[in-house]
Amino acid sequence: MAPAPGVPEAALLHAPPGWTRLAFVSDLHLSAQTPRTMQAFLRWLRGPALQADALFILGDLFEAWIGDDLLDDTARTVEPAQAAVAHTVACALQAFAADGRALYVQHGNRDFLLGAGFARVACARLLPDPAVVVFQGQRLLLTHGDLLCTADTAYLQFRAQVRRADWQQRALAQPLAERARQAQALRAASQAAQHGAGSWADADPAEARRWLTQFASNWMIHGHTHRPRDHWSDGQLxxxxxDWDCDTPPTDQQRAQALWLHACCGGLTVHRTDCR
Incomplete structure (x- = not known):
C-alpha cells in the first residue's frame, strides 16, 4: 500500500517466533551533564533489560550526536567528555547484545547523525522511522514521534533540512570541535525557545490515527513528547x-521508565517499570 500524502513509508520487521519479551525506551538524552541518568540506564542494561529478547530505543538516546567519529581514539583529545559518554554507552549496548539479544535504535531529533559506525560498535541495528514490528500477531507501529507534532512547523522544516543526505555530508565534513560548538548553540536555542513558550507541541491525535490507519495497525508506541500516557481512541492504542531524567530536582519528579510487552498464556501483557 502506498503511503498517504505526508505519511512516510514504514519498514516492516517480523519478530522471530522465539521472542516473548520486548522492551521499549526513548528520550534518555544521555550526556556528560546527566551522570545519574546515564548510571541508571547502565544499571538497567546490566540487570532487568537482560530479560528482553529485543530492546527498542525509539530516538534521542543521546542529548546530541555529532558524528560516529566520537568513537575514534582521536575524539578523546578533541571532545573528551562527549567521547567518554559515547564509548561507555556503545560498549554497554554491545555487552547487552552479546548473548544474542536484538537491539534496535531509531533516530531522534537530537541524535539523527547516528550512523553505521555507531551501529557496528554497539551491535545495534538502525531502525527506520516509522517501522512496523509484527509481534505475536500484533502490528506495532514504532516511531520517535516528532513527525506527529504537526503544529511545530518550524521544527518540521528544520527536520526536513537536517535529514537530507547532502546536509549531513556537509555537516560531518566539518572538524569535530566545530560540530560540537554548533550542537551546543542549537541546544541553547532550543532550550530558550521551550522556556519562552512555556510548553512544546504535542502529538496530533488525528495525525496519529491517520498513521495507524495507513499501516493497518491499532497499536502505536512513540516518544519525543515527554508526556508518558496511554491514549485509547476507537479501538486504537x-x-x-x-523520557529519562534522574538529574533534575526535585527527586519525586524524576523518571526513567521502560515499556514491556510479554507474551504468555496465549496473550500479551503490557506494563511499565521504573528503571531508576
Whole structure:
C-alpha cells in the first residue's frame, strides 16, 4: 500500500517466533551533564533489560550526536567528555547484545547523525522511522514521534533540512570541535525557545490515527513528547514513552521508565517499570 500524502513509508520487521519479551525506551538524552541518568540506564542494561529478547530505543538516546567519529581514539583529545559518554554507552549496548539479544535504535531529533559506525560498535541495528514490528500477531507501529507534532512547523522544516543526505555530508565534513560548538548553540536555542513558550507541541491525535490507519495497525508506541500516557481512541492504542531524567530536582519528579510487552498464556501483557 502506498503511503498517504505526508505519511512516510514504514519498514516492516517480523519478530522471530522465539521472542516473548520486548522492551521499549526513548528520550534518555544521555550526556556528560546527566551522570545519574546515564548510571541508571547502565544499571538497567546490566540487570532487568537482560530479560528482553529485543530492546527498542525509539530516538534521542543521546542529548546530541555529532558524528560516529566520537568513537575514534582521536575524539578523546578533541571532545573528551562527549567521547567518554559515547564509548561507555556503545560498549554497554554491545555487552547487552552479546548473548544474542536484538537491539534496535531509531533516530531522534537530537541524535539523527547516528550512523553505521555507531551501529557496528554497539551491535545495534538502525531502525527506520516509522517501522512496523509484527509481534505475536500484533502490528506495532514504532516511531520517535516528532513527525506527529504537526503544529511545530518550524521544527518540521528544520527536520526536513537536517535529514537530507547532502546536509549531513556537509555537516560531518566539518572538524569535530566545530560540530560540537554548533550542537551546543542549537541546544541553547532550543532550550530558550521551550522556556519562552512555556510548553512544546504535542502529538496530533488525528495525525496519529491517520498513521495507524495507513499501516493497518491499532497499536502505536512513540516518544519525543515527554508526556508518558496511554491514549485509547476507537479501538486504537497510542502509548507514549517516558523520557529519562534522574538529574533534575526535585527527586519525586524524576523518571526513567521502560515499556514491556510479554507474551504468555496465549496473550500479551503490557506494563511499565521504573528503571531508576
Amino acid at each position: 497510542r502509548q507514549v514513552l517516558s
